[in-house]
Amino acid sequence: MKLNKRLLSLSEMVHEPYDLVWDCCCDHGLLGFKILASGLIKQVNFVDVVPDITDKLTAKLQQHGHHLPADAGWQVLCQDVSEINLEKSAQQLPIVSKQLVIISGVGGDLMIDIMKRIVTSYDDLNVDFLLCPVQHSYKLRKVLKDLQFKSKAERLVLENKRGYELLLISQIEGQPISLVGSYEFWQSNPNANIYLENLITHYQRSAIASEANQLSQFALDDYRVVKQQYF
Ligand SMILES: C[S@@+](CC[C@H](N)C(=O)[O-])C[C@H]1O[C@@H](n2cnc3c(N)ncnc32)[C@H](O)[C@@H]1O
Structure with a gap:
């Protein structure tokens, strides 16, 4: 299935060799599948809170898994994204490891709630987040700034008369987060x-x-x- 512009742009923003990528609120799982198919990322955890969605996705991945590189690993988790266990995953990865958590396609207010809860559940881990909220980006950016996040990259995608802000952030490296978006952000479209x-x-x-x-x-x-x- 062809990815829309927004999902394609998100997949293009994943160009570091993360040890583990989380496709949270994954629904159809297209984004995680595309990222695994690139060959750069060896393991993707798909997360959605709706059992019917995760059952269907598991069946789909089992059916189409042969299109992925032979060393691609995946698991599908049915749970609330705020409860993903980054500490436990880090223990199963190499000593110096890096994770990317993608949360895309949910409202800004829900994303704020999720981010506040995730951040309290890990410490001293090298984790990047790639976020694409549906609306309320200004409010989200303010909370991210308060949570000490920095911006590594940001892009604007326009699709079906809607604008989407794509934010790659980290608590370790990057530029100060602008509440309205950087000059590069406004130049990106x-x-x-x-x-x-x-x-x-x-x-x-x-x-x-x-x-x-x-x-x-x-x-x-x-x-x-x-x-x-x-x-
Ligand atoms: C519109 S889809 C987004 C799909 C895809 N990420 C995208 O950007 O197109 C939103 C998905 O988020 C899931 N979801 C909503 N709240 C969630 C939560 N707290 N934890 C996990 N999944 C959640 C829903 O079940 C739904 O499948």
Whole structure:
């Protein structure tokens, strides 16, 4: 099955030789499959909370596994992504190991909740996260900054009239996270101005609708500055 632009861009952002990649909230599992098929990554753990989804994916992987490199390993886990055990996985990997946790296709608020819970459950591990929230990126970026994350790469993808922010982050290396996205982020898509206008319209409406919501006003002010500076 052909990957859409968003999933394809996410797969392209995985170019370090991680020892283990987690495709969380995996649903169809297309992203993890594509990453395994590249041959760079030898082990992918697929995670989804819905048993019917993980059963179907297991059957699909068993059926199509012969398309993957011979040394590709995978397992499908039916659980809440906030409960993935990064410490235990690290113990089963080489002494110096690196994991990548991908969470894509869930709302920004749920992603904030998941990230806060995952971060409290490990210590001193070399873990990168690749995130693609559906909306509420400003709020998510603020929480990630508070959790001491740094940005390693970010991209904007526009698909079906929607904008998606793709964030590769780490607590160890990278640039300070910008709440609105870096200059490179806004340069990463030739139609970025359309996404920016949509955000400004959205935050104008929500700033009027909820006077108490200071974050909407901050976001609006910050996105207006982006417009002045980069467009
Ligand atoms: C829209 S799909 C995203 C599929 C794929 N990652 C993508 O980006 O296209 C969202 C999936 O997240 C799963 N999900 C939602 N909350 C979850 C949680 N807390 N833990 C694990 N999976 C979750 C749902 O069951 C669903 O299959």
